[in-house]
Amino acid sequence: MRNIKTVLLIVTFLICNQTYSQLIGKNKVFNKKLEAANIQFSDNNYHLALPFYNELHAIDSLNSEVCYKLGVCLFVVRRQTLDCVPLFEQSKNDYSESYFYLGQLYHKMGKFNKALECYQEFKNSGEKPDISIDEVDYYMQKSFIAKEMILTKTNATVTNFNNGINTPYAEYVPLLNPEETKLYFTSRRKGSTGEMLDPYYEYYEDIYVSEKIDKVWNNPENIGAPLNTETHDACVALSKDGQQLYIYRTSKDLASGHIYVSQNNEGKWSEPKLFEAHINSENSAESSISIAPDLSTIYFSSNRPGGYGGKDIYRVTRMPDNTWSNPMNLGPVINSPYDEDAPFIHPDGITLYFSSKGHKNMGGFDIFRTVRDENNNWSSPENLGFPINSIADDIYLISTFDGRQVYFSSNRDEGKGNMDIYKGEILDPQTSQIILKGTVTTNDPEFMPVKSTITIIDFESKELQGIYRTNKNGKYILVLLPRKKYKVLIEADGYYPYSTEIDMTAKLSLEDLFKSISMKKVN
Structure with a gap:
């Protein structure tokens, strides 16, 4: 009997010793991976740290440090994915920064x-x-404004493109030709020219x-060469014509x-040249x-030094000697x-749309409108309101000539992907422009x-319009x-002006609104 007990004790000791050794071994592996993950995390290489934290979370899903840092990696790499919520909830008692991220995620959920x-x-x-208190107050203000704007919905509708x-x-930056029969846009869908992925696991543009x-x-088609290459190629603007x-x-x-420009010649796009x-x-x-419609002013965004913070909007103007001014x-x-x-100057030349993370804002980027007066002063930016704007990012807006339809990009939850293209119908557009259409032909x-x-000149001021x-x-x-x-001047090669x-x-007649002009050839 005593021999049996001795054998059992020895077996139990060996099992416990083996288990303890395995545990020590696992802890060494765990700690080694955690150290490697933390190095990447400290250098803000979240996309490199993410696989390590995923493995660590599979080993110990209750570890607060792993939960918090995995949450941060997912928040950054996958653009505020809601998969972060349980991770930050698990780690909030040990990492109070989790509350800051949870605030943004609950805002995204409309809570x-x-x-x-x-x-x-x-x-x-x-x-x-x-994380400063000023930054937290900035996000708190967004939540207050979002509650207000959703209650005071504007007279507009928004639909997702099919x-x-x-x-x-991701699909974004919609651009329309003047006849509104062609839509150009940027996409990061599978099947891109180079079939390559960036560090965030997205296809090149x-x-x-x-x-x-x-x-x-x-169904859209890849516009192909020479516009698309194996690297990033994104459309940013289309001239008014x-x-x-x-x-x-x-x-x-x-x-x-850099920005490049391509010319359409008989339906074919030329090799892009540096702007x-x-x-x-x-x-x-x-x-x-x-x-701008007169081709003499260009608006653009830049994060160059000397601005007011982050990206700012600048302009350059064409000088009398046909060169461009400094920004x-x-x-x-x-x-x-x-x-x-994402500035967009309306065809009227005085209404500027742009997106901002500042001003009176309900989400990430909101779309705003400002109007330039006779003294070249801009009005205080007006938020386009809900539902054009949402609690997500709303950006890259363009407007039709009459201001009744807008097209823009958004990553709101009801979309099909990371970023979708939407169409907005504005039932009471604030526009006083008159649209004239017609044809130029010859017999x-x-x-x-x-x-x-076609060159348009103000009759009194003689300024180009x-x-x-x-x-x-x-x-x-x-x-x-x-x-x-x-005054209207129409010119064409081989024809008299x-x-x-x-x-x-x-009062305009129907003939003024729809005018056909016949040109005479030079003999």
Whole structure:
């Protein structure tokens, strides 16, 4: 009997010793992986730290440090994914910074009171080195504003684009041609030209185009070479006549990027050339531009030094000698201590739309509108309100000529992917512009459309108001302010110039709104 007990004790000891040795071994492996993960985390290499923390979480899902740091990695790499919520909830008692992240996530879920509670819990824990109380107050203000704006919904509707334009991947920066029959946009969908992934596991950017036939948008197609390459290629602006496409293209080493422009010649896009205006800089990011109708002013965003904070909106103007001025910051009325991006100057030349993380803001980026007066002063930016804006990022807005339809990008929850393209219908647009349409043709010697340039000049001030170009079918669209008189000059290679006047101070006839102009060939 005593021998049996001795044997059992020896066996038990051996099992316990083996188990203890295995535990020590596992702890060594765990700690070694944790050390490697923490090194990447400390260097803000969240995409490199993420796989380590995923493995560590699979081993010990209750470890507060692992839960918190895995949550931060997912929050950054996967752009505030809600998968972070349980991780921050698990770690909030040991890492009070979790409350700060939870506030942003509950805001994203529309739980504004819960978000405010989390922010307040973080403030009660005392200021942390990496997160200031001012920053927390900034996010708390967003929650208060979101509650207000959702209760005071504007007279607009928003719908998600279908017909294959939006996918589970990111689609953004919609651009419309003047006839509103072609939609250009940027996508990070599978099947990109280079089929390469960036450090955040997203495909490189390519430009796509969809055509509207019988009021239906067709499945988009990759626009192909020479616009798309194996690196990042994103559309950023389309001239008001639809003949110049501006793109943002990165260098082969992805260390920098610049704005390029491509010309449409008989339906084919030319090899993009580096844009000549003083916009591109070596050590800053300039990835959004918009060109005024008169082609003499360009608005763009940049994070170059000397701004008011983050990205600011600047402009350059064409000088009398046809060169471009140095960039000028639009000033503190437009630019806040936070990011301003994606400017869009309306065809009226005085209404500027842009997105901002500052001002009176309900989400990430909100879309704002400002108007320039006769003294070149900008009005206080007006938030377009809910539902055009949401509690997510709303950016890259463009407007139709009459201001009744807008197209923009958003990563709101009801979308199909990371970022989707939306169409907004504004039922009471604040616009007073008058749209004139027509065709430029010739009967000399036979009827055919004429590709021409239309210059609009203010009759009294003699100032240039806009330069427009007809499309390949000779059609044009002009956007003019009422109560003014204009001189119109139409020029085309091989034809005599044609001049006329448009008197917007008088009542316009149907002939004025839809005007066909016949050109005479030079003998």
